Amino acid sequence: MKTRDKILLASLELFNERGERNVTTNHIAAHLAISPGNLYYHFRNKSDIIYEIFLEYEKLVDFYLDIPGSRALTLEDLTFYLESVFDGLWSYRFFHRDLEYLLDSDPRLRRDYREFTNRCLGAIRQIFEKMAEAGIIEHQPVELREAMSLNVWLVITNWMAFLKTAHALDDDNSLTLTELKQGIYQVLTLEVPYLTPAYRERVMALREKYRPVMMQAEA
Amino acid sequence: MKTRDKILLASLELFNERGERNVTTNHIAAHLAISPGNLYYHFRNKSDIIYEIFLEYEKLVDFYLDIPGSRALTLEDLTFYLESVFDGLWSYRFFHRDLEYLLDSDPRLRRDYREFTNRCLGAIRQIFEKMAEAGIIEHQPVELREAMSLNVWLVITNWMAFLKTAHALDDDNSLTLTELKQGIYQVLTLEVPYLTPAYRERVMALREKYRPVMMQAEA
Numbered sequence: 085m086k087t088r089d090k091i092l093l094a095s096l097e098l099f100n101e102r103g104e105r106n107v108t109t110n111h112i113a114a115h116l117a118i119s120p121g122n123l124y125y126h127f128r129n130k131s132d133i134i135y136e137i138f139l140e141y142e143k144l145v146d147f148y149l150d151i152p153g154s155r156a157l158t159l160e161d162l163t164f165y166l167e168s169v170f171d172g173l174w175s176y177r178f179f180h181r182d183l184e185y186l187l188d189s190d191p192r193l194r195r196d197y198r199e200f201t202n203r204c205l206g207a208i209r210q211i212f213e214k215m216a217e218a219g220i221i222e223h224q225p226v227e228l229r230e231a232m233s234l235n236v237w238l239v240i241t242n243w244m245a246f247l248k249t250a251h252a253l254d255d256d257n258s259l260t261l262t263e264l265k266q267g268i269y270q271v272l273t274l275e276v277p278y279l280t281p282a283y284r285e286r287v288m289a290l291r292e293k294y295r296p297v298m299m300q301a302e303a
Numbered sequence: 304m305k306t307r308d309k310i311l312l313a314s315l316e317l318f319n320e321r322g323e324r325n326v327t328t329n330h331i332a333a334h335l336a337i338s339p340g341n342l343y344y345h346f347r348n349k350s351d352i353i354y355e356i357f358l359e360y361e362k363l364v365d366f367y368l369d370i371p372g373s374r375a376l377t378l379e380d381l382t383f384y385l386e387s388v389f390d391g392l393w394s395y396r397f398f399h400r401d402l403e404y405l406l407d408s409d410p411r412l413r414r415d416y417r418e419f420t421n422r423c424l425g426a427i428r429q430i431f432e433k434m435a436e437a438g439i440i441e442h443q444p445v446e447l448r449e450a451m452s453l454n455v456w457l458v459i460t461n462w463m464a465f466l467k468t469a470h471a472l473d474d475d476n477s478l479t480l481t482e483l484k485q486g487i488y489q490v491l492t493l494e495v496p497y498l499t500p501a502y503r504e505r506v507m508a509l510r511e512k513y514r515p516v517m518m519q520a521e522a
Contacts (some may be wrong), residue, residue: 105404181403183468185324194468201469231492234465235458238489242461246453249402249413250420270457273450277496 088126090116092140095133099178104134104186131190138193141176142200148172149207157214159286165211166268169240174261180241181248201237208233220287221278236271243267269294307345309335311359314352318397323353323405350409357412360395361419367391368426376433378505384430385487388459393480399460400467420456427452439506440497455490462486488513 085093094116098107109130113123127133148168151157173180187194209229216223224232244267247259272291279287304312313335317326328349332342346352367387370376392399406413428448435442443451463486466478491510498506 103404103407184400184464185322187468188322198469228492228495231489235454235489235492238458238461238465239454241465242457245403246457246460249406250417270450270454273447273454274493276447 087118087122091118091123091126092133092136096137096176096178099134099137100176104130104178104182109133131193134186135190135193137176138179138196141172141179142196144175145169145172145200145204149204151207151210151214156218157211157220158218159220159283159290162211162215162220163290166271167265170265170267171261173240173244174264177244177264180244205233205237208236215275219280220283221275222280224278232274235274239270239274240267243270263296266294266296269296306337306341310337310342310345311352311355315356315395315397318353318356319395323349323397323401328352350412353405354409354412356395357398357415360391360398361415363394364388364391364419364423368423370426370429370433375437376430376439377437378439378502378509381430381434381439382509385490386484389484389486390480392459392463393483396463396483399463424452424456427455434494438499439502440494441499443497451493454493458489458493459486462489482515485513485515488515 091112095107095112098112098115107130109123109127110120112133113120116123127136145168149165152161179186183197187197212221212224212229212233215221244259244264247263269291272287272294275287276291310331314326314331317331317334326349328342328346329339331352332339335342346355364387368384371380398405402416406416431440431443431448431452434440463478463483466482488510491506491513494506495510
């Protein structure tokens with residue numbers, strides 16, 4: 085692996101483990117046993133590393149959410165989209181944690197993240213459209229579909245923060261991918277009232293697989 | 304006004320304007336033209352100030368969400384709850400911005416915020432119940448109501464971050480209370496499929512009042 089790629093990988097690991105705010109370029113260099121000078125040869129500063137990591141995240145999500153236009157959408161597709169989005173959130177979890185601060189610190193990132201959000205919202209709308217075409221959910225007026233897509237986005241991007249704050253875990257590392265994916269239960273909750281009789285039972289069974297365990301313990 | 308209250312008020316103002324991370328106790332003292340020693344006489348450190356501000360926020364929201372048990376819930380009540388919650392978010396907007404970091408820094412706050420979230424979720428569930436009793440929405444199975452209440456919470460607590468990141472405003476101060484309250488449109492979107500014929504038109508008209516203007520500009 086090239087030094088540049090090693091730096092990106094080590095940075096991502098450290099950011100996810102300790103939070104971006106607590107990791108300096110010196111920590112990253114020390115972790116890789118390279119000199120700070122060598123790191124600076126590849127990246128001018130931490131912002132540049134974060135920006136490169138964002139570009140990879142963006143590429144991954146764009147790849148996942150490339151909706152096939154040619155054939156009908158299946159429940160397997162829907163499961164794949166949901167699983168993939170939460171896998172992405174997990175792999176780049178430091179990012180949403182400190183998003184506002186990161187965007188304030190880097191105008192490129194701010195502009196790109198805005199476009200990224202709009203593309204994601206577009207993909208979610210398209211998935212809803214294709215679910216309606218496939219007879220999984222009822223057709224909805226455009227205005228409602230837009231607002232619902234935004235709610236899907238708000239639920240997805242807030243789920244991790246909810247787990248980490250409302251459930252008051254002692255440290256970030258105690259959060260697991262399984263818990264994170266329980267957010268799929270909340271996303272499918274948004275679709276419950278729109279399910280067609282033909283698909284209702286199957287989608288409800290899919291949703292049940294993700295029921296948050298922590299919520300039950302809570303209640 | 305007592306010095307202690309002046310410190311709390313000035314801190315809240317500065318945190319909201321500049322972000323908690325960018326404000327030190329020295330800034331707060333300078334802003335009030337008091338000595339750092341005088342500030343430390345009242346509060347040991349910034350964490351203590353933040354904790355006191357949280358207690359006020361909590362008291363405010365608890366007061367707003369004190370649901371009357373004795374009479375039927377009206378649309379005016381619902382509007383009041385929604386408006387009040389977003390007013391609270393606005394007045395204490397620094398808090399949700401950096402929530403994870405704040406909770407990591409103060410175990411008291413972490414514990415109290417967890418209990419606060421659970422009380423809010425309880426209040427949302429109760430509002431849904433009373434809306435069903437009043438015939439505004441259809442009755443729902445408990446499991447669905449719980450999941451919906453959590454989605455309401457996720458949408459409310461993520462709306463400001465969405466405005467500030469996805470819309471890529473240049474600075475925090477360009478966000479207005481009016482824009483923030485457009486989150487009510489998203490919250491009412493969650494209730495749309497459950498509205499009874501008797502109330503449908505009135506709730507849709509209420510929702511329309513909050514339709515996000517930025518989303519239209521975006522599209």
